[in-house]
Amino acid sequence: MAEKTLDDLFLDTLKDIYYAEKQILKALPKMARASQSEEGKAAFLKHKEQTEGQLERLQQVFELIGKPARGKTCEAIQGIIAEAEEIMDEFRGSVALDAGLISSAQAVEHYEIARYGTLKSWAKQLGLTEAVELLDATLQEELETDQLLTQLGETSANPKGSKKAA
Numbered sequence: 001m002a003e004k005t006l007d008d009l010f011l012d013t014l015k016d017i018y019y020a021e022k023q024i025l026k027a028l029p030k031m032a033r034a035s036q037s038e039e040g041k042a043a044f045l046k047h048k049e050q051t052e053g054q055l056e057r058l059q060q061v062f063e064l065i066g067k068p069a070r071g072k073t074c075e076a077i078q079g080i081i082a083e084a085e086e087i088m089d090e091f092r093g094s095v096a097l098d099a100g101l102i103s104s105a106q107a108v109e110h111y112e113i114a115r116y117g118t119l120k121s122w123a124k125q126l127g128l129t130e131a132v133e134l135l136d137a138t139l140q141e142e143l144e145t146d147q148l149l150t151q152l153g154e155t156s157a158n159p160k161g162s163k164k165a166a
Ligand SMILES: [Fe+2]
Pocket: 021, 024, 051, 054, 112, 142
């Protein structure tokens, strides 16, 4: 067997995040439906649209390295989404639901930020200049989304979640 290189690891990780983004694309509308606050709903739907663009960017990166766009099962994202579904189930109708949704969404964002940060730095090392730009564009969107979620958590969702319904 040929020795594995950073190119192999880059491709492997690209497949991991491609799979993850597809799962996230399916989860976001469910989270939007579950959200009690309008800001939360809007944020999840906006990010669903961004995610479609992010999948296209990933397809472009696959093209740049001459590989077919294919996902590889990512157990990490499966676990994070399973936890989100558990929260939607267990906190349905409760004042803490939105706080739970935001916390799940932030776990997703942090996973993505980790992956895109790594992929961007590997693309740089591998001299894939165009891929660096594509990966960075998505990384910036994930960082902005994370900040938006922090704001939502501090303003709309959590203060209500800390009080019992009157
Ligand atoms: Fe994403």
